[in-house]
Amino acid sequence: MLDTFTTGTNAPESESGGPISTNSEWTFELIQEYDRAIGELAEEFGLDTYPNQIEVICSEQMMDAYSSVGMPVGYHHWSFGKQFISVENNYQRGLMGLAYEIVINSNPCIAYLMEENTMTMQALVIAHASYGHNSFFKGNYLFRSWTDASSIIDYLIFAKNYIARCEERHGLEEVEAVLDSCHALMNYGVDRYKRPYPISAVEEERRQKEREEYRQRQLNDLWRTIPKMGNGTEEAVERRFPEEPQENILYFIEKNAPLLENWQRELVRIVRKLAQYFYPQRQTQVMNEGWATFWHYTLLSELYKRGRVTEGFMLEFLQSHTNVIYQPSFDSPYYSGINPYTLGFSIFTDLRRICENPTDEDRQWFPDIAGSNWKDTLQFAMRDFKDESFILQFLSPKVMRDMKLFCISDNDRENEIVVSAIHDEDGYRELRANLAGQYNLGNREPNIQVYAVDTRGDRSLTLHHTQHRRRPLGKDTGEVLKHLHRLWGFDVHLHSLNGDEITASYHCPEQGRDRPEGDEESMLVPKPI
Amino acid sequence: MSYIIDRRLNGKKKSTVNRQRFLRRYKAHIKKAVGEAMNSRSITDMDKGERISIPTRDISEPIFSHGAGGHVERVLPGNKEFISGDRIPRQGQQGGAGGGGGGASDSGEGVDEFVFQISQEEFLDFMFEGLQLPNMVKRRLAGNESFQVVRAGISNEGTPGRLNVVRSLRAANARRIALTSSKRRNIRELELELAQEEEKDLVLRDQRRIDALRDKIADLRRRVDRVPFLDDFDLKYNLLVRQPRPRSRAVMFCLMDVSGSMNQATKDMAKRFFLLLYLFLQRSYEYTEVVFIRHHTSAKEVDEEEFFYSRETGGTIVSSALKLMRRVMRERYPASEWNIYGAQASDGDNWNDDSSTCHKILIDDIMPHVQYYSYVEITPRDHQALWEEYESVRTLFPEHFAMEQIVDVQDIYPVFRQLFSQKVSA
Numbered sequence: 001m002l003d004t005f006t007t008g009t010n011a012p013e014s015e016s017g018g019p020i021s022t023n024s025e026w027t028f029e030l031i032q033e034y035d036r037a038i039g040e041l042a043e044e045f046g047l048d049t050y051p052n053q054i055e056v057i058c059s060e061q062m063m064d065a066y067s068s069v070g071m072p073v074g075y076h077h078w079s080f081g082k083q084f085i086s087v088e089n090n091y092q093r094g095l096m097g098l099a100y101e102i103v104i105n106s107n108p109c110i111a112y113l114m115e116e117n118t119m120t121m122q123a124l125v126i127a128h129a130s131y132g133h134n135s136f137f138k139g140n141y142l143f144r145s146w147t148d149a150s151s152i153i154d155y156l157i158f159a160k161n162y163i164a165r166c167e168e169r170h171g172l173e174e175v176e177a178v179l180d181s182c183h184a185l186m187n188y189g190v191d192r193y194k195r196p197y198p199i200s201a202v203e204e205e206r207r208q209k210e211r212e213e214y215r216q217r218q219l220n221d222l223w224r225t226i227p228k229m230g231n232g233t234e235e236a237v238e239r240r241f242p243e244e245p246q247e248n249i250l251y252f253i254e255k256n257a258p259l260l261e262n263w264q265r266e267l268v269r270i271v272r273k274l275a276q277y278f279y280p281q282r283q284t285q286v287m288n289e290g291w292a293t294f295w296h297y298t299l300l301s302e303l304y305k306r307g308r309v310t311e312g313f314m315l316e317f318l319q320s321h322t323n324v325i326y327q328p329s330f331d332s333p334y335y336s337g338i339n340p341y342t343l344g345f346s347i348f349t350d351l352r353r354i355c356e357n358p359t360d361e362d363r364q365w366f367p368d369i370a371g372s373n374w375k376d377t378l379q380f381a382m383r384d385f386k387d388e389s390f391i392l393q394f395l396s397p398k399v400m401r402d403m404k405l406f407c408i409s410d411n412d413r414e415n416e417i418v419v420s421a422i423h424d425e426d427g428y429r430e431l432r433a434n435l436a437g438q439y440n441l442g443n444r445e446p447n448i449q450v451y452a453v454d455t456r457g458d459r460s461l462t463l464h465h466t467q468h469r470r471r472p473l474g475k476d477t478g479e480v481l482k483h484l485h486r487l488w489g490f491d492v493h494l495h496s497l498n499g500d501e502i503t504a505s506y507h508c509p510e511q512g513r514d515r516p517e518g519d520e521e522s523m524l525v526p527k528p529i
Numbered sequence: 530m531s532y533i534i535d536r537r538l539n540g541k542k543k544s545t546v547n548r549q550r551f552l553r554r555y556k557a558h559i560k561k562a563v564g565e566a567m568n569s570r571s572i573t574d575m576d577k578g579e580r581i582s583i584p585t586r587d588i589s590e591p592i593f594s595h596g597a598g599g600h601v602e603r604v605l606p607g608n609k610e611f612i613s614g615d616r617i618p619r620q621g622q623q624g625g626a627g628g629g630g631g632g633a634s635d636s637g638e639g640v641d642e643f644v645f646q647i648s649q650e651e652f653l654d655f656m657f658e659g660l661q662l663p664n665m666v667k668r669r670l671a672g673n674e675s676f677q678v679v680r681a682g683i684s685n686e687g688t689p690g691r692l693n694v695v696r697s698l699r700a701a702n703a704r705r706i707a708l709t710s711s712k713r714r715n716i717r718e719l720e721l722e723l724a725q726e727e728e729k730d731l732v733l734r735d736q737r738r739i740d741a742l743r744d745k746i747a748d749l750r751r752r753v754d755r756v757p758f759l760d761d762f763d764l765k766y767n768l769l770v771r772q773p774r775p776r777s778r779a780v781m782f783c784l785m786d787v788s789g790s791m792n793q794a795t796k797d798m799a800k801r802f803f804l805l806l807y808l809f810l811q812r813s814y815e816y817t818e819v820v821f822i823r824h825h826t827s828a829k830e831v832d833e834e835e836f837f838y839s840r841e842t843g844g845t846i847v848s849s850a851l852k853l854m855r856r857v858m859r860e861r862y863p864a865s866e867w868n869i870y871g872a873q874a875s876d877g878d879n880w881n882d883d884s885s886t887c888h889k890i891l892i893d894d895i896m897p898h899v900q901y902y903s904y905v906e907i908t909p910r911d912h913q914a915l916w917e918e919y920e921s922v923r924t925l926f927p928e929h930f931a932m933e934q935i936v937d938v939q940d941i942y943p944v945f946r947q948l949f950s951q952k953v954s955a
Binding site for chain 1: 532533536539541544547549551552588591593594596597598599600601604609611612614616617618631643644645906923
C-alpha cells in the first residue's frame with residue numbers, strides 16, 4: 001500500500017511569506033512544501049528536469065539500495081550480498097554514515113530520502129538530487145545519448161526475471177559463474193563510440209527470441225570447419241578475425257564465443273547493457289556531483305535570502321555542505337583522492353563568479369565567458385562536456401590556487417619523484433591538462449582490446465594491452481583472464497605492449513615455461529598494420 | 530510535479546537473498562570459523578552469533594587495472610611547500626606522506642580481512658549443518674498450551690470483526706422474501722383486481738371499490754416496507770475454533786560422573802558436549818526439558834548449577850545414575866509422550882562388577898524407550914570395562930546408541946558432528 005502525496009493539491013496560502021518550517025522534524029506536508037518552493041526556484045534558474053518521484057525510506061532500505069549499486073530492481077548475485085554485509089557492518093559499528101540520498105537516472109527521476117534525516121537534510125537532498133542531479137541527467141549529452149531514462153526500470157525488471165528463470169532452469173552455480181565472469185569484464189562491455197538503441201522490456205523479450213536463433217546461425221558460419229568447395233583462391237586471402245581490434249570485449253564474446261549457450265549469451269548481454277547504462281556516470285562524476293552540489297547550495301541560499309528558511313536551518317545546512325565539500329590535503333591521513341564534490345563545486349562556483357565579477361585574469365583565460373550570463377554559461381558547461389573535457393575547459397587558475405593543486409611526476413626509471421607543476425603562472429596549463437587526464441577513463445583503465453582469434457587452429461583468443469606511458473597491468477590480471485577463459489571456452493592470451501614490444505604476457509590456462517620462447521614469440525608478435 | 534511516496538512500509542529485506550548467496554558461496558570459510566569458535570567459546574555464549582573473517586583476497590572481484598610502475602603524473606591537492614622542480618626521494622611502497630607515488634590507490638590491498646557478523650540463527654545453522662537427529666520424532670498431544678485456530682463454518686454469534694458480509698446479506702434477503710411473499714402476492718392480486726376495475730367502462734366503475742383497493746394496496750406496501758433490510762438475527766459470523774496442536778517435545782538426560790577421578794577440565798568438556806546436544810535438540814523440538822543426574826557412588830538429580838559446579842568426590846558406580854534415570858523416566862517422562870535422549874559423560878572409571886549391571890539396565894529398561902543414547906568417554910587413557918560393556922550395547926542397538934572418546938576440548942565438536950552426522954538412509 002502506498003501513500004501518495006501529490007504536490008500542487010491544497011497549496012498552502014503562504015506564498016512567499018515566512019519560513020516554511022521552524023523545527024527539525026519533517027512531515028510529508030513539509031516535504032511537499034519544500035519541494036514546491038525549491039521546484040519553483042529551480043524553474044526560475046532555468047533548470048530543466050524530469051518529473052520527480054521522492055521516496056521516503058528507512059536506513060535498512062537505504063542499505064539495500066546501496067548494495068544494489070542504486071538499481072531499484074536488481075538481479076540476485078552474491079557480490080551485492082557482500083556489499084550489503086560490509087555496508088551493514090560499517091553502519092552498525094558507526095564507522096560510516098549512510099549517504100543521505102540515492103538518485104536514479106530514470107524518468108521519473110527517483111530520489112530516496114532517509115527517514116532519519118532532519119527536515120533540513122531532506123530539503124538539502126531534494127535540492128541536490130531531485131533538482132541538481134535530475135537536471136544533469138536530463139541535460140548532459142552523455143546521458144542524453146547513451147542512456148534511456150524512461151526504459152531503464154523496465155529493462156532491469158526484464159533482466160531480473162530473465163536471470164531468475166535461468167537460475168531455475170540451469171542452477172544457481174551455473175548462472176553465478178557466468179555473472180562472475182561478466183562482472184570481471186564489466187568495464188570492457190561498453191561501446192564508447194556507438195550509440196546503443198534504447199531498450200525496453202517488452203521489446204527486449206521479443207528480440208531476445210530472435211537473437212537466439214540468429215546468433216546460432218552466425219556462430220556456425222564463423223566456426224564452419226567443412227572445407228569450402230571452389231577453386232581455393234579464398235584460402236589464399238587469409239582474413240584475420242576480427243578484422244579490426246575490438247574494444248568491447250563482452251560484446252565480442254556475446255557474438256562470437258564458440259561454446260556459450262544462448263542463455264549465457266543473454267546474461268553477457270544483460271551485464272553489458274548495465275555497464276553501458278552506468279558508463280556515463282563513471283565519466284561525469286565530478287561534473288554530476290559538482291552540479292548537484294552547486295545547485296543545492298544556490299537554491300537553499302536563495303530560499304534563505306527570500307526568508308523561507310530560518311538561520312537554524314542554514315546553520316545545519318552549511319555544516320553538512322562543508323562536510324560534503326571537505327577536501328583533505330594530500331598528506332592528511334584522511335586523504336583518499338580528490339573529492340569530486342569539492343572539485344566540481346569549486347569549478348561551477350568559480351564559473352559563476354567569472355561570469356558575474358570577472359577579473360583581468362579571467363578575461364585573459366576565459367574571454368568568451370567572462371561577463372556573460374552565468375545561467376546560460378553553466379547550462380552550456382553542464383550539457384556538452386564530460387569530466388575530462390570539463391576540467392580541461394573550465395578549471396580556472398583561481399580554483400587551482402584555492403585547492404593548492406600541484407602535480408608530481410612519478411617515473412619508475414628515475415630515483416626521485418619530481419614536482420612538475422604547481423599552482424603558479426607557469427604551471428596552470430600543465431596542471432589542468434594533467435588533472436583532466438586523470439579523469440580520462442582511457443587513461444584510468446588499461447586499454448585492452450580483442451586482437452585476434454585463431455579461427456583455423458586452436459580457437460585461442462588473443463588480447464592486446466596497449467600501455468599508457470609504460471604502465472603495467474595489475475596483479476589481478478591473471479584472475480580476470482580466468483574469467484575470460486570461462487566465457488571463451490578456449491585458450492586466452494593477453495599481451496601487454498609498449499609500442500610494438502611485448503613486455504608481458506598472460507595466458508589462461510597458464511603455460512609451462514618449457515615451451516621454446518622464441519618459437520612462441522615469432523608466432524604471436526603482431527605485425528604492425 | 531513531484532510525487533512523494535512513503536516506502537518505509539515496503540519490504541526491508543531486499544538484500545536477504547543476496548546475503549544468503551554470499552553466505553552460501555563462502556560456506557567453507559564460515560564453517561571453519563564456526564568450528565573454531567565452538568572450541569574457543571565460553572560455555573554460556575555458545576549460541577551467540579559470530580564474527581566471521583574471510584581474507585579479502587578470497588572474495589575480491591578481479592578487474593583489469595594498472596599495476597605500480599611506468600610513468601605516472603598525479604595531481605594532488607593541498608600543496609604547502611613544494612615549488613616546481615622539487616625532487617622528492619622515493620619512499621617505501623606504503624609511504625603515504627610526502628606524496629609517495631602509488632599511495633592512495635592500492636595500499637593496504639590484500640592485507641585486510643573481510644569481517645562480518647553472522648546472526649545466532651545463521652551461526653547455529655552452520656553449526657548443525659548436515660547433522661540430523663537420528664530416529665523419528667514422536668509427536669504427541671500434550672499439555673494445553675499450543676493451539677491452532679482453524680475455521681469452523683458460520684455461526685450466529687461473534688464479534689463484529691468476524692462478520693461474514695455475504696452470508697449476512699444472504700440471510701437478510703431470505704428473511705425479507707419469507708416475510709413479505711404473502712403480502713406481495715396479495716398486492717399483485719389486488720393490483721390485478723384494480724386494473725380490471727379501472728378498465729371497466731366509466732359508468733360501471735365502482736369508485737368506492739377502487740379507493741378501497743388502493744387503500745389496501747398502499748397499506749400492504751407500507752407493511753412490506755416495514756420489514757427491515759437487515760435485522761439482528763441475519764448477522765452471520767465466521768466461526769473460528771481452537772484446535773490443540775500436536776507438539777513435539779523432548780527430554781534430555783545428562784548423566785555425568787563427578788567422582789574424584791573427574792577433574793574440573795574434564796567436567797568442562799562434558800558440559801560443552803551437553804550444551805551442544807541441548808542446542809541441537811532445541812532446534813528440532815518445540816519444547817525441551819533437561820534432567821541433570823550426577824553420580825559418584827550414588828546418583829542424585831540436581832539443578833544445573835549444582836550439576837556443573839559442586840564438588841564431591843568418591844568412588845564410581847555408574848549404574849546408580851542409570852537406575853535413577855530409569856526411575857525418572859517411568860515417573861515423569863513416559864516414552865509414549867516424550868522423545869527421550871540420553872547423554873552420558875564419564876572418564877570410564879567404574880567398579881568392575883558394576884559395568885555389567887549398567888549393561889543390563891541399558892538393554893532392558895533404557896534403550897527400548899529412548900530415541901538416542903550417546904556416551905562420551907573423556908579420557909586420554911585406555912578404555913576400561915565400561916567401554917567394553919557399552920560396545921556390546923552398541924552392537925545390539927546400532928541405530929540408537931553411539932559412543933565416542935574425547936581426549937581434549939578440540940575433539941568435542943568433531944565428535945559431536947560424528948555422532949549426529951547425517952546417515953545416508955537406505
